[in-house]
Amino acid sequence: MAAVGLHRFGAPLIRPARKLLLPRWSTAAGAAQSQEVPVSDPETKVTRLSNGLTVASQDNKDFPTCTVGLWIDSGSRFETRETNGVANFVERMLVKGTKRQEVNAYTSREQTAYYARVLPKDLPQAVDTLSDMVQNSTLDEKEIEKERGIILKDIQKLQTKVEEAVFEHLHFIAYQDTPMSWPTLGTSENVVNISRKDLADYISTHYTAPRMVLAAAGGVNHEALVSLAEKRFSGLSSNKHVEVAPCWYTGSEVRIRDDDMPYAHVVLAVEGVGWTHPNYIPMMIARQLVDNWDRSVIYDTSSGHFPNRLVRNISPSNGARSFMSFNRSYTDTGLWGIYFVADRMHIEDFVWNIKEEWHRIRTGASHAEVARAKNALKQNLLKQLDSSTPVCDDIGRQMLAYGRRIPLSEWYDRIEQVDAKAVTKAMDEHMWDKCPVVVGIGPIEQLPEYIRLRGDMKWRRL
Incomplete structure (x- = not known):
């Protein structure tokens, strides 16, 4: 039988590639040995487009594949109490509408990401898919209802995944009465009531160019990636301002x-x-x-x-x-x-x-x-x-x-x-x-x- 108790009590930087020397430590003596491990530190190139979109990439031809994705300054912290769960709902709907290739995604409390791992030659197609996802989603009503049912089941399953449940409870009590305390999946009551308008409003407010990073790693030509970004993401809004609710910690x-x-x-x-x-x-x-x-x-x-x-x-x-x-x-x-x-x-x-x-x-x-x-x-x-x-x-x-x-x-x-x-x-x-x-x-x-x-x-x- 279960019982529950609650008690209150800067500027971009580009560095040239260089080799680092990482010392090996002897576990027996705790001292540095003379041998050192060379570490590759490839350059990360950064460009910001006129609408505010950031394009950042690292060209590392040692990797057989490349990964490209969008990282967005959005998550459950940017929701209201009534719309808690909308960020995760949006992420699932956008991925659900992707037919041409596999796209992975996640939503955390402060960030949302969509990314695909492809061969270097398929990078343009991946960028095209990401662009289509965030700018041209239809948010079909039938698909919304299907996904709503899946999310409600996931909320129920969460309670059986003890490690995940423990950390959700941890945030709930540590940041009481602030958006940081709300679960990323949302509550069942909210998910039932989230409408297509709620989803569309969240996208228009948070999926703007200044709040996005188009990132890529692997066999990537930065200039080519910037060119693709200019063609595919020029229609994004340049609006940046979003009020972020403060949070406070409670023991x-x-x-x-x-x-x-x-x-x-x-x-x-x-x-x-x-x-x-x-x-x-x-x-x-x-x-x-x-x-x-x-x-x-x-x-x-x-x-x-x-x-x-x-x-x-x-x-x-x-x-x-x-x-x-x-x-x-x-x-x-x-x-x-x-x-x-x-x-x-x-x-x-x-x-x-x-x-x-x-x-x-x-x-x-x-x-x-x-x-x-x-x-x-x-x-x-x-x-x-x-x-x-x-x-x-x-x-x-x-x-x-x-x-x-x-x-x-x-x-x-x-x-x-x-x-x-x-x-x-x-x-x-x-x-x-x-x-x-x-x-x-x-x-x-x-x-x-x-x-x-x-x-x-x-x-x-x-």
């Missing part, structure tokens, strides 16, 4: 107790930072220090040099199943924390170890472990750019977030400038004596009360 909790579930799913988090905040990279490094773990993966936790202290302090035999640290950033806010899964009788022990690790990082992260975390973060950034699609996504998202594509070399330079003192200072600013947000789903009887969790944010057991 709070939600508990959904269901003793029939085999494991407890818990999130503990604090307010993090936005994309451009000075502590963005220090908080990313702090997240890397906590890292992720799953009992299905074999680790040598007996080694004193195993880099993750939290894993060394928990035991798979005592009910720990997995944990995932996260640092989700938005324009002006973020959420930094951990999501863990554990047996019902070991929740309190897990929470205790998490809090101890957070406070340890805040007060005494060592230079050696921060160096390892920095290197791991660099490696992760590199791994995420292993094909044309993630590179294209990186270009699109960064152009919206920063107004430019930050080269990998600059990210590495910024990461390298952060030391252990900066990490502990950032943790002190954002974690110490702050009201957390807590989500618990499943057999969570042992999850400590909120007032105790709040008190632990400024008390370290010795």
Whole structure:
């Protein structure tokens, strides 16, 4: 039987390609070896058309395919309470109307993207398809009704996907009474009532040239892409101004107790930072220090040099199943924390170890472990750019977030400038004596009360 409780408590930059030297770290000693890994950092070219559309591309002939797409400054944060769900509805309808080739898409709280991975010779056709999608959609009434039914089913299915449900609840309580708290799929009540006019109005308001980036990566000629953009997107509106509702963070909790579930799913988090905040990279490094773990993966936790202290302090035999640290950033806010899964009788022990690790990082992260975390973060950034699609996504998202594509070399330079003192200072600013947000789903009887969790944010057991 389930019970629910809610408690409130700049300018574009183009860098020439260059080789970076990424040091390898010894996991045994935590020191830099003499061997270094060369990293390719191809140029990202940027052009802004007269109507405000941004065209950004990276020509990398090492990739056998190219990816091209539109990244749009729109998402559930730009909805009203009555139209929550319209951004996702629009995205689905536009993709549904695409017949000529496969187009992928996603809607987040602040961005919407449409993209296709094709052979370089098919790039013009892909651009043509994207242009047709956002400018010539008929929004057929029969198709709207079909998609409405699919979305309603997806909303119901979401509650069975515990990890996704946990993070929806997290945003709901962290950003109460603001658009950032609303689910990207929308509510069932809203989806039932969203009309064709609502969809058309959202497109005309948000799908304008200054709010769009046409991004491409792979075997792409930038000048040719600009020429295609000028031909296919010249009809877009040049209107840019859209009011963005402010958001605010509220320390709070939600508990959904269901003793029939085999494991407890818990999130503990604090307010993090936005994309451009000075502590963005220090908080990313702090997240890397906590890292992720799953009992299905074999680790040598007996080694004193195993880099993750939290894993060394928990035991798979005592009910720990997995944990995932996260640092989700938005324009002006973020959420930094951990999501863990554990047996019902070991929740309190897990929470205790998490809090101890957070406070340890805040007060005494060592230079050696921060160096390892920095290197791991660099490696992760590199791994995420292993094909044309993630590179294209990186270009699109960064152009919206920063107004430019930050080269990998600059990210590495910024990461390298952060030391252990900066990490502990950032943790002190954002974690110490702050009201957390807590989500618990499943057999969570042992999850400590909120007032105790709040008190632990400024008390370290010795």
